[in-house]
Amino acid sequence: MCKKKYFSNQSLKDLNTFAIDVTAKKVIFVKTIVSLINISKICKLSNIPYIILGEGSNILFLENYAGIVIINRIRGIKIIEKKNTWLLHVFSGEKWHNLVKLTLNLGIFGLENLALIPGCIGSAAIQNIGAYGLEFKDICQYVDVLCLKNNITTRINKKFCKFSYRNSIFKNQYNHEHAVIAVGIKLSKKWRPIIFSTLKKYIKQKNITPYSMFNIVCKIRKKKIPDPKKTGNAGSFFKNPIITKEKAQKLLKLYHVPNYPEINGLIKISAGWLIEHYKFKNLQVGDAGIHKKQKLVLINKKNATPQEIIKLAKIIHICILKKFNVFLEPEIDFIGSIGKVKSSDIFKLKNN
Known part of the structure; x- marks a missing residue:
């Protein structure tokens, strides 16, 4: 031990x-x-x-x-080279960004779009982290989960992980008395850049390399998202809403909201755009505020209390619902005195 x-x-x-x-x-x-x-x-x-x-x-x-x-802090990384791919077995206590840097330094490419996402490997699987057109599910092979009732570790194949936007089976069925122990990641040796729409203005297609992609993503994230070591934050507080095509069409007739089609016919819209274009004027509750450069990020300016952050989030939630008829769902997890608390119990609002 x-x-x-x-x-x-x-x-x-x-x-x-x-x-x-x-x-x-x-x-x-x-x-x-x-x-x-x-x-x-x-x-x-x-x-x-x-x-x-x-x-x-x-x-x-x-x-x-x-x-x-x-x-x-259960750490360790095992790498196996195959003819056309790299197979990584990574323990859940490793920091995600450290893995991105390590693979890049070893000439193993494919994680660059997910650079500078805070948190550990376990959280990457639980949250199905994503950025700039790439999600964890796209590179995942399996997830090893320990059941703390019988101390048995089960390997769950990617197709049974129920990955969706910032969600997985590990946030639901395997939430209580389970722990993500390790993940399997598969990366192709044939690197192809994923140039998401918001990256296009920073990239010259002919000159793009995994290293330049990494540097571009890091530069953007540093500019938009505050360093938690300097300004307390949990990254994006709200998810980007996913709405029906019909509802999106009505919204887009009135506003030029950035939108992205989903595989299932639904439309994802930018929550940051909605908050920015509501034009809150210096909205702040105690020491809880909205980050100026990325409106999805709520910040602890100095000594914000949980109640101040929740009150600020509720104000934003209600205002966006009233003006745009769009329901903003929190992306973060809430932890009470004995465990996780459902966001619906905090906001007392339903998505109608």
Whole structure:
């Protein structure tokens, strides 16, 4: 078993990118699967709630956590070279951006569009992270999940992961008493750039390389999204709404909203555009505000409370619904005193 670190009533401010100053009864860093199993067993026997986090990059603590926060630091990367592909087996405690940089340095290409996305590998699978025309599901082969009831690890093939926009089976069926342990990633040796519409103005097709794509994506993200080490945030607070074609046509007759067709005939529209064009004037609740360069990002300017961030989010939600008749659904997870809380229970609003 690894050497564990225990803290009593420690602040979680440095363990969540929103920098919310709440506490947990204990924080335990784990580096092995055995440690994770043992700690979860102790929690269950003692009837103590626990939650497993990586970088704390897509969450908002609503209050002090009444149990144990387990920080996943189970790391390791195995790479197998095949004739036409690279196969990666990556443990869930690895940082996502570190993997992107490592593969690029090794001459293994295909992850560049997902550069600078915060969080760990486990979160990448759970959230089905995505950016600039590429999602985790596009490069995933499988996900290994540990059941903490029987300590059995199951390998789930990509086709059974139920990946969708910022969603997966791991946010639902495998949410409670399960932990993502590792993922399998498959990358083709024949690199083809994915030039999403918002990247076109930065790219000269003839000169594009994996390295230049990586640099372009990093430059854009640094410009648009604040560094959580300097300004607390959880990235995009809201998802881009996916609406029916009929509803999109009505909206597009009135507004020039950036929109993207989905495979199932639905239309994805830009939530950032909606917030920007509502033209909120210096909207701020306490220390909670909207990032000037990317309206989807809510920020903790200094010492924002969870209540201030929720109040700000509710104001945005209601205003967008009234003006555009579009329902903004939070992308982040909310964590209460004993575990996750459904966003619908917080906002008390239904998508009609």
